[in-house]
Amino acid sequence: MRLIQFETPQGTRHVGVIEGDEIHVVRATDTTRELALGAIAKGHGLVEEVLERGTDPSPHSYRQTLHEGRVLPPLDHQDPAHCLVSGTGLTHLGSASTRDKMHQKNAGEQAAMTDTARIFQWGIEGGRPPAGTPGVQPEWFYKGDGSIVVRPGAAFDKPPFAEDAGEEPELTGLYVVGEDGKPYRVGFALGNEFSDHIMERRNYLYLAHSKLRNCSYGPELRVGELPRHLSGMSRILRGDEVIWEKEFLSGEDNMCHSLENLEYHHFKYAQFLRPGDVHVHFFGTATLSFADNIQTREGDRFEISMAEFGEPLINGIQAGTAELPAGKVKPL
Template identity: 60%
Template sequence: MRLIQYHDQGQLRVALVESLDTLRPIDIEGGTYGLARIALDSRQPITRVVEARLGASQGGYQSLIDDRRLLPPLTHPDPAHCLVTGTGLTHLGSADTRDAMHAKAQVEDAALTDSMRMFKLGVEGGKPAPGETGAQPEWFYKGDGSCVVAPEAAIAVPHFAEDAGEEPELAGLYVIGDDGQPWRVGYAIGNEFSDHITERFNYLWLAHSKLRACSFGPELLIGELPAHLEGTSRIVRGSETVWQKPFLTGEANMAHSLANLEHHHFKYPNFRRPGDVHVHFFGTATLSFADGIQTQDGDRFEISLPEFGRPLRNPLRFESSSPAIAVKSL
């Protein structure tokens, strides 16, 4: 089951995706968040809540895209109550990259970089047995819901940014129950857009490099996630594809299990605040930056995974300079 959110004359709407251009509207107030709240309160699977509220079939998916009416597939009524985070160094990458990483992991720990040491921890302990705690992954904060850009909408590049690079990956979407229990609503394609030059200059600037916009969607996949997923990430400039590469994701291609990544995020009580929404990016293995690509104003990112329906697409918009921020005393 896949859902989308969109706006219709100022109202938040949610619909079931039946085919490439066939949607069935869902009779619900509050969008996907409203569906999740009903599922929690009534102790039903969200699929049953959706099925009980389906309207008549209708077309119009493409018109939503053309009119820029798509929204992220899960939002909170108050963006301050949506926390956007992620984990890195989680994917094994291609076979060649994997072999190279494993070879480097055999050297003495004293000779390993912090990144390689973190990767090695994941390979050795990122998939614990059920009931056991695995290795802690790298973790980062991106912002609250205000940093999320809708599918098809432009991703803004701050004037102070050194780079504007895509990160194609999976995102887990969650709602916290009234008792503090995290519930996964589903998964979406994510672009965890980052500043890789800032990060490369000094790894202690990783936190700065992640404080950027991001996007996920357009479709929310509800149900079991396939262990092996093959997608394509591309950059389109005008009518020309200037870079394209396949990428692998899913647990079969990761050093960590999703359950382990979720545990190490939600183990902190302040991430289990009742009613909150969480968007958690699970990491990437493919970057255009690694191939020397420098993006430009107007470039469009396109990230596709067949199991998730339509691709996630976002153009880039570079911002002009702005004055330094000065804090004033009251």
């Protein structure tokens, strides 16, 4: 089952089940979070909750709704401060070589390259432990709260201080913390973990800064387990021209960490178990256009597609504005 959140032309929110180009509207349901909390409270799965509530046909086609910009991220929170966006790196086979390639111009910074290789090797050796057993912890980063999330089809802001505006095609895990304080995986979605790779390349300790950017995920939420091997396509379009494209792989057969291990090392922290909160977690990638010396610019469009997730995730780039000029923090 694949779900979306969308708005009517009048701005009313709904949850829909996607079947081809049809949207089947889940009855009496405004948000996926509400749907998930209802399923948790009844002790059954999301599919059972949808079937119990029932659906009605929508008068608008799915692709029309996407084209009109009315499709929302497939899971969110009405209070953006209660949606945590995070991610893990060096999780996919080949991701260490991609990271090292990004840092080649700073080849004298051997510590950065050595640490990259070391953490990746730890993942190879201990990132896939037996079920129910903690493995080695991955690289982890904070990206922002729900206010940084851009809906499918909308443009990312490139801040005035940014040096790069690069895509990262990834799978995302979408979670709700139940009233029992336990995390529940609602499903998976395609994601674009938009980052500043020039800043990161200057020094790997700048990775935390480079991640504080917009991101997007969706348009569809896939419910249930994932195939172990997934192959998608990441493209950059400039006008009608594809200026770069490359296959990207995901799924556990292409990863050095199991999904269970990545989830454990996120939710082992008590502060991430606040009932009702939403978590969006990017699982990493080994494919970046920046590693192929592609420089994006305002007006470019990213397209990330994978057959198992339905319609592609498309986002543009636009100039952002400075939120706070230098020297404007006021003492009290």
